[in-house]
Amino acid sequence: MAGKTLFEKIWDKHVVTKVDGGPSVLYIDRHFVHEVTSPQAFAGLRDRGIQVRKPEKTVATADHNIPTLKQDQPIQDELSRFQVNKLALNCEEFGVPLYGLNHKWNGIVHVIGPELGITKPGMTIVCGDSHTSTHGAFGSIAFGIGTSEVEMVLATQTLLQNKPKTMRINIDGELGKGVVSKDIVLYIISQIGTGGATGYFVEFAGSAIRNLSMEARMTICNMSIEMGARGGMIAPDETTFEYIKGREFAPKGAEWDKAVEEWRQLPSDADAAFDKELVFKASDIEPMITYGTNPGMGIGISKSIPTFEEIEKSTQATFKKSMQYMDFEPGDAMIGKKVDYVFIGSCTNGRIEDLRAFAAFVKGKKKADNITAWIVPGSHQVEAQAEEEGIRQILEEAGFEMRQPGCSACLAMNDDKIPEGNYAVSTSNRNFEGRQGPGARTMLASPLTAAATAITGKITDPRDFL
Amino acid sequence: MPIDKFVKLESTCVPVPIENVDTDQIIPARFLKATTREGFGDNLFADWRYDKSGNPKKDFVLNDPTYSGKILVAGQNFGSGSSREHAAWAIAGYGFKAVVSSFFADIFKNNSLNNGLLPVQVSKEFLEELFQAIEKDPATKVEIDLENQKITLQPNGPSESFDINPYKKKCMLNGFDDIDYLLNISNEIETWEKANS
Numbered sequence: 001m002a003g004k005t006l007f008e009k010i011w012d013k014h015v016v017t018k019v020d021g022g023p024s025v026l027y028i029d030r031h032f033v034h035e036v037t038s039p040q041a042f043a044g045l046r047d048r049g050i051q052v053r054k055p056e057k058t059v060a061t062a063d064h065n066i067p068t069l070k071q072d073q074p075i076q077d078e079l080s081r082f083q084v085n086k087l088a089l090n091c092e093e094f095g096v097p098l099y100g101l102n103h104k105w106n107g108i109v110h111v112i113g114p115e116l117g118i119t120k121p122g123m124t125i126v127c128g129d130s131h132t133s134t135h136g137a138f139g140s141i142a143f144g145i146g147t148s149e150v151e152m153v154l155a156t157q158t159l160l161q162n163k164p165k166t167m168r169i170n171i172d173g174e175l176g177k178g179v180v181s182k183d184i185v186l187y188i189i190s191q192i193g194t195g196g197a198t199g200y201f202v203e204f205a206g207s208a209i210r211n212l213s214m215e216a217r218m219t220i221c222n223m224s225i226e227m228g229a230r231g232g233m234i235a236p237d238e239t240t241f242e243y244i245k246g247r248e249f250a251p252k253g254a255e256w257d258k259a260v261e262e263w264r265q266l267p268s269d270a271d272a273a274f275d276k277e278l279v280f281k282a283s284d285i286e287p288m289i290t291y292g293t294n295p296g297m298g299i300g301i302s303k304s305i306p307t308f309e310e311i312e313k314s315t316q317a318t319f320k321k322s323m324q325y326m327d328f329e330p331g332d333a334m335i336g337k338k339v340d341y342v343f344i345g346s347c348t349n350g351r352i353e354d355l356r357a358f359a360a361f362v363k364g365k366k367k368a369d370n371i372t373a374w375i376v377p378g379s380h381q382v383e384a385q386a387e388e389e390g391i392r393q394i395l396e397e398a399g400f401e402m403r404q405p406g407c408s409a410c411l412a413m414n415d416d417k418i419p420e421g422n423y424a425v426s427t428s429n430r431n432f433e434g435r436q437g438p439g440a441r442t443m444l445a446s447p448l449t450a451a452a453t454a455i456t457g458k459i460t461d462p463r464d465f466l
Numbered sequence: 467m468p469i470d471k472f473v474k475l476e477s478t479c480v481p482v483p484i485e486n487v488d489t490d491q492i493i494p495a496r497f498l499k500a501t502t503r504e505g506f507g508d509n510l511f512a513d514w515r516y517d518k519s520g521n522p523k524k525d526f527v528l529n530d531p532t533y534s535g536k537i538l539v540a541g542q543n544f545g546s547g548s549s550r551e552h553a554a555w556a557i558a559g560y561g562f563k564a565v566v567s568s569f570f571a572d573i574f575k576n577n578s579l580n581n582g583l584l585p586v587q588v589s590k591e592f593l594e595e596l597f598q599a600i601e602k603d604p605a606t607k608v609e610i611d612l613e614n615q616k617i618t619l620q621p622n623g624p625s626e627s628f629d630i631n632p633y634k635k636k637c638m639l640n641g642f643d644d645i646d647y648l649l650n651i652s653n654e655i656e657t658w659e660k661a662n663s
């Protein structure tokens with residue numbers, strides 16, 4: 001019998017039963033809940049007169065719809081305040097642990113799960129948020145679900161799911177100077193498109209991935225949804241164990257040894273077969289930037305936007321619409337383009353390593369006058385650590401201000417909206433029309449590219465400074 | 467919550483011939499502050515549909531009285547991006563019963579099915595034919611027959627068959643809901659939990 005993939009090992013272990021000719025009933029080890037996609041699910045439980053089946057396997061945070069300034073004061077926006085309060089009421093009624101606003105463990109759901117040691121290899125993890133794929137970096141099956149499914153998991157701790165196909169994406173070799181994990185994932189998406197992995201669960205492998213830190217791995221798995229994948233994952237290894245060890249909810253003592261022993265069995269067997277395999281060379285990747293209105297419209301920063309003729313006929317209309325929205329001309333160079341905003345944050349690049357990289361880059365330099373910069377840590381713990389390491393001070397000396405944690409301008413549900421027509425270089429994950437505010441124009445890039453741009457005031461290749 | 471039954475539908479269509487329509491376009495994040503499922507239809511495609519002051523933009527199809535119907539026909543890779551089920555609620559809330567495209571994002575597909583909104587995936591060629599037929603005559607009707615998994619351009623074709631998971635088909639035909647199914651097997655779940663704890 002052929003070996004099993006990482007995905008299959010975890011999946012098979014969690015199948016409770018299978019519906020005849022239909023999906024599997026998949027047991028869920030951990031369910032993350034946030035304020036935006038849960039109220040209707042809790043209401044559903046109430047309508048049915050049922051409880052949360054396993055409150056202890058559920059954890060909630062407020063992140064999407066909270067301000068990133070003055071968090072100690074009541075939320076100004078009435079609807080936001082109501083929604084955040086609703087989460088607190090629901091959690092209380094149903095006995096779900098909540099790390100709400102101002103809790104020391106509050107933060108973006110995909111930042112706090114890993115940093116608290118809740119996310120562990122071999123688990124099944126879901127959340128009503130597509131970037132749940134982030135947790136796959138630990139060698140778990142983690143994916144986003146809709147609100148009906150949130151209700152399903154709250155009610156039954158299981159989910160009806162069709163088994164996706166498996167894909168492995170290998171990235172081998174050494175990354176060039178100034179090239180980081182965000183560039184790897186933007187590169188892959190630019191190559192295979194936003195639908196390139198639809199229907200698949202993707203395992204990222206290869207020497208370039210193995211050499212990454214956990215936080216860098218999370219950035220890659222985070223954006224697997226942007227290539228259409230159901231989720232992304234990376235086999236656990238020493239780097240993974242090292243990261244988890246000693247964290248709040250990590251196993252301790254003898255349990256730790258036992259857990260690590262089990263986790264070591266998880267990586268895909270050598271003879272495991274994937275439905276599809278792709279291979280990329282790390283040396284082909286340069287710092288990336290997007291020029292259009294989906295994450296697949298990305299190029300190496302030194303390249304020019306494709307010309308109309310270079311675009312496949314069937315996507316020409318979409319390309320044209322995108323160029324109009326961004327007010328870019330096909331064939332334009334990206335370097336030197338004017339920028340108004342720089343956003344550092346989100347579950348993609350709002351972790352301590354991202355802040356460190358940004359701070360190290362801007363240290364001793366000055367923010368360009370034309371740039372408004374929002375630096376938003378992914379969690380209170382990240383914020384506290386940045387404080388401790390002197391990052392806040394470095395930022396302030398360079399003319400940057402650090403805000404309080406939350407999703408912020410990643411989706412612009414709160415007041416952190418990029419004004420209409422303005423250009424933002426953003427370390428988040430989506431450059432859709434209006435994603436960062438009505439009429440906002442987003443260019444996705446790494447924290448290094450964002451730092452270089454914040455210093456010069458225009459799109460800048462970070463390698464110029466290295 | 468029980469969903470609406472879907473057996474057969476004949477209707478005119480509303481065309482949105484744009485590719486990669488993501489859920490931020492279907493319903494922008496600033497409208498996600500509600501805590502019920504109602505009312506999202508009013509903000510379906512909000513940024514394409516209304517100008518800054520909230521007036522309807524004439525050139526957007528939902529504001530064009532020429533087009534109406536219960537079937538939304540959209541370009542490929544429909545519903546990508548955020549997992550927000552509000553996108554399905556907005557489309558269903560507006561009055562659509564089915565969405566036709568040549569490709570759907572995974573989560574959107576699940577969300578639609580969980581809300582009695584049928585995603586019908588057709589070939590690129592068939593989608594092109596639909597767009598052309600609707601453009602030529604906005605009164606063109608399309609029939610979607612779920613029992614036989616067939617979509618037909620009325621009156622005389624062409625038609626194409628479409629895929630749907632047999633379990634989901636049964637749910638749609640009967641208006642069943644996944645949670646009822648899972649609640650019914652809670653003993654089995656408990657047994658599994660005991661064996662795996």
Ligand code: SF4
Pocket residue numbers: 063064108109110129131346347348406407410411428429
């Ligand atoms: S930071 Fe952005 S992508 Fe991440 S959970 Fe928040 S809104 Fe979603």
